[in-house]
Amino acid sequence: MxxxxxxxxxxxxxxxxxxxxxxxxxxxxxxxxxxxxxxxxxxxxxxxxxxxxxxxxxxxxxxxxxxxxxxxxxxxxxxxxxxxxxxxxxxxxxxxxxxxxxxxxxxxxxxxxxxxxxxxxxxxxxxxxxxxxxxxxxxxxxxxxxxxxxxxxxxxxxxxxxxxxxxxxxxxxxxxxxxxxxxxxxxxxNIAFNEVGRQAIFADPDWYGGRYWEHNVVPARGLAVARMMAHITYLSEEALTRKFGRRVRQEPKDAQAPEASLAMFGDVFEVESYLRYQGSAFVRRFDANSYLTITRAxxxxxxxxxxxxxxxxxxxxxxxxxxxxxxxxxxxxxxxxxxxxxxxxxxxxxxxxxxxxxxxxxxxxxxxxxxxxxxxxxxxxxxxxxxxxxx
Ligand SMILES: CC(=O)SCCNC(=O)CCNC(=O)[C@H](O)C(C)(C)COP(=O)(O)OP(=O)(O)OC[C@H]1O[C@@H](n2cnc3c(N)ncnc32)[C@H](O)[C@@H]1OP(=O)(O)O
Ligand SMILES: N[C@@H](CCO)C(=O)O
The missing domain is CATH 3.40.50.1820 (Alpha/Beta hydrolase fold, catalytic domain)
Structure with a gap:
């Protein structure tokens, strides 16, 4: 992101x-x-x-x-x-x-x-x-x-x-x-969920105290994490299970590699990939300061x-x-x-x-x-x- x-x-x-x-x-x-x-x-x-x-x-x-x-x-x-x-x-x-x-x-x-x-x-x-x-x-x-x-x-x-x-x-x-x-x-x-989203935005180094446009960036990572978290609340356990279950997206390329057994990073589960996609898509259409203003409202x-x-x-x-x-x-x-x-x-x-x-x-x-x-x-x-x- x-x-x-x-x-x-x-x-x-x-x-x-x-x-x-x-x-x-x-x-x-x-x-x-x-x-x-x-x-x-x-x-x-x-x-x-x-x-x-x-x-x-x-x-x-x-x-x-x-x-x-x-x-x-x-x-x-x-x-x-x-x-x-x-x-x-x-x-x-x-x-x-x-x-x-x-x-x-x-x-x-x-x-x-x-x-x-x-x-x-x-x-x-x-x-x-x-x-x-x-x-x-x-x-x-x-x-x-x-x-x-x-x-x-x-x-x-x-x-x-x-x-x-x-x-x-x-x-x-x-x-x-x-x-x-x-x-x-x-x-x-719901206030608690909103607050987590806001804190994710504030924690992004590209936040720049809300004046990100002056640096020609947006706090994309923070805004995407906020959306990923919020998106979970828009669905249900049943819907997530029905859509993705525990399906794994990628097998590790080299099963002998030490990192393969850990598989900590990357899109391992389909549900992770889905949330990352939702986060990235959101950043392209929404403004971080609007996120703060509207969640507060x-x-x-x-x-x-x-x-x-x-x-x-x-x-x-x-x-x-x-x-x-x-x-x-x-x-x-x-x-x-x-x-x-x-x-x-x-x-x-x-x-x-x-x-x-x-x-x-x-x-x-x-x-x-x-x-x-x-x-x-x-x-x-x-x-x-x-x-x-x-x-
Ligand atoms: C209410 C208003 O006033 S407007 C605001 C509403 N709009 C939004 O919230 C937009 C974002 N939200 C969504 O897309 C919501 O999930 C919904 C409810 C609107 C749509 O739900 P659904 O039709 O069930 O779509 P779903 O949640 O499965 O998402 C489908 C998208 O995820 C992608 N996707 C599905 N599985 C995966 C995966 N494993 N990895 C990556 N991407 C995936 C699909 O390719 C699809 O992409 P696309 O939207 O670019 O076509
Ligand atoms: N997913 C919808 C509804 C959230 O309440 C939205 O983003 O506006």
Missing amino acids: NSTAPLDVGDHQHATFPDGLDLECGVHLPSLDVAYRTYGQLSPKRDNAIVICHAFTGDQYVAETHPQTGKPGWWARMVGPGRPIDTNRFFIICMNVLGGCMGSTGPRSLKPACAEGKVERWGTDFPPITIRDMVRAQYKLVRSLGIERLFAVVGGSMGGMQVLEWAVTYPHMMLAAMPIATAPFHSAQ MDWFDLAAEHDGELPAAFAGTPVRFCVVSFSSDWLFPTSSSRYLVRALNQAAANVSFVEIETDKGHDAFLLDEPDFDRTVRGFLCGVADHAGLA
């Missing part, structure tokens, strides 16, 4: 808000870019818009070829004509989160008002942000498209946190919410914090219809977190349904082919749309 030169922010469709954004930390961002993609047509009544919130390292390229990786959109299976989130019926908006590295304002963006001719990135000077800040940036983009009320907000993992934050912050601006594989607060275990997420720990109070009087989805083998955002959320919604007398999908694919099951999950998404959105008389 060699260091590579820092990637450019790239040229992504975006809206610029010159009035910036007041952040929860008290800092005013002087200017705000929100990078986004849309799919389908906004109806004449402007009542068919769905915001899809991406997960931690996702982006706005939900249903089209990714411009950097050349891979299909991360939810191409789910979003499109005739698909569970049907673009023949709904108008889809997906935005790169504030703090990300795919065109929305984030640590990789240029600092405003930097000296003439001097390229200065935010880097570690980028202010700490919250999930609510991300959602408030998205709100600005939605309003700028002339949309006063969303049909729904949908998302998995950190995307699900944004869904919940939308419902709490703008309950009258949305009809339905679908938080998937998520939780109303980040658990101690997740860590701070706690919907009950403003309500003396009483989660139902966060949803008091909500008019939003919720469908909460979990996956049976997800140990990062386990079903118990979803049940806790559902109980709080019930206590708030909210309109809520709950589905646990049986699968051995772990947390990232929401990104994979799960027919029951697809049926759940389609059923909920169509049901609410039919009930609301949406064309």
Whole structure:
């Protein structure tokens, strides 16, 4: 995993808000870019818009070829004509989160008002942000498209946190919410995993205190290790066993060589090779400072914090219809977190349904082919749309 030169922010469709954004930390961002993609047509009544919130390292390229990786959109299976989130019926908006590295304002963006001719990135000077800040940036983009009320907000993992934050912050601006594989607060275990990832980045000699671009490098080894560790949490023991078991990738070339019997280094097991591949691929598409900024935003997420720990109070009087989805083998955002959320919604007398999908694919099951999950998404959105008389 060699260091590579820092990637450019790239040229992504975006809206610029010159009035910036007041952040929860008290800092005013002087200017705000929100990078986004849309799919389908906004109806004449402007009542068919769905915001899809991406997960931690996702982006706005939900249903089209990714411009950097050349891979299909991360939810191409789910979003499109005739698909569970049907673009023949709904108008889809997906935005790169504030703090990300795919065109929305984030640590990789240029600092405003930097000296003439001097390229200065935010880097570690980028202010700490919250999930609510991300959602408030998205709100600005939605309003700028002339949309006063969303049909729904949908998302998995950190995307699900944004869904919940939308419902709490703008309950009258949305009809339905679908938080998937998520939780109303980040658990101690998840904060702990995030911290290991951050420490891996800090330990990389190419980190340079977060100013790596000045040295034309990125902390590739640290970022890759962070991703390798995190990627394990996105799967399950069953999935890893099914994919790789204890399969060995390479036999030692010279069985007589003293190092052969040790076989300490190199891609010995298939699962190691897989994780190294995932780590390397990640480094080519993600920024280390965004990794830090976004993991911290997740860590701070706690919907009950403003309500003396009483989660139902966060949803008091909500008019939003919720469908909460979990996956049976997800140990990062386990079903118990979803049940806790559902109980709080019930206590708030909210309109809520709950589905646990049986699968051995772990947390990232929401990104994979799960027919029951697809049926759940389609059923909920169509049901609410039919009930609301949406064309
Ligand atoms: C949610 C959002 O908003 S977007 C962000 C989501 N995207 C990501 O997280 C991207 C990285 N994550 C992944 O690829 C996840 O594993 C998933 C869940 C998205 C995809 O899962 P799957 O389809 O089961 O793919 P899998 O995890 O098996 O990985 C396949 C890749 O590993 C490679 N691979 C598989 N086995 C090995 C091995 N033994 N050694 C090396 N590479 C291997 C494959 O060649 C394939 O490479 P490719 O992606 O370049 O085609
Ligand atoms: N694997 C997905 C989900 C993690 O929560 C991502 O990287 O965004």
